Amino acid sequence: MGIVFSGLFQLLFMAVFILILVIFVVTAVRSLRTWNQNNHSPRLTVNARVVAKRTQVSHHNSTNGTFNSSTRYFVTFEVESGDRMELVVSGSEYGMLVEGDWGRLSFQGTRYLGFERQ
Helix, strand or coil, X not given: CHHHHHHHHHHHHHHHHHXXXXXXXXXXXXXXXXXXXXXXXXEEXXXXXXXXXXXXXXXXXXXXXXXXXXEEEEEEEEECCCCEEEEEECHHHHHHCCCCCEEEEEEECCEEEEXXXX
16 A cells, blocks of 8 residues: 555656646746747837726745735737737836827837837
8 A cells, every 4th residue: 555655646746747847848938939029020119099007916925934926017008000909017117107198109029118108
């Protein structure tokens, strides 16, 4: 019984380890692909309107008992054709943008470069 349990434990441990490794590799490949696609996309500047803002707060507990949180900031822009795109912006940019603002949006792929109010 002990040998069977030990073998089963080793098999499950190895399966979980491989699963975590696969998730890590897939995440890294996706991030590199997005970075590469953004770098090969043209830098565009278009007329756009700020139509929505949202935040995403993540909470993290570490093994030493400390608690951390991080916030990602998203802004949805609508271009003249009616198409919308949601881009990640910095906290300071998020604070400066107001829903309804019109201006010139600069972006490269999914990378936000700036917004000049008009």
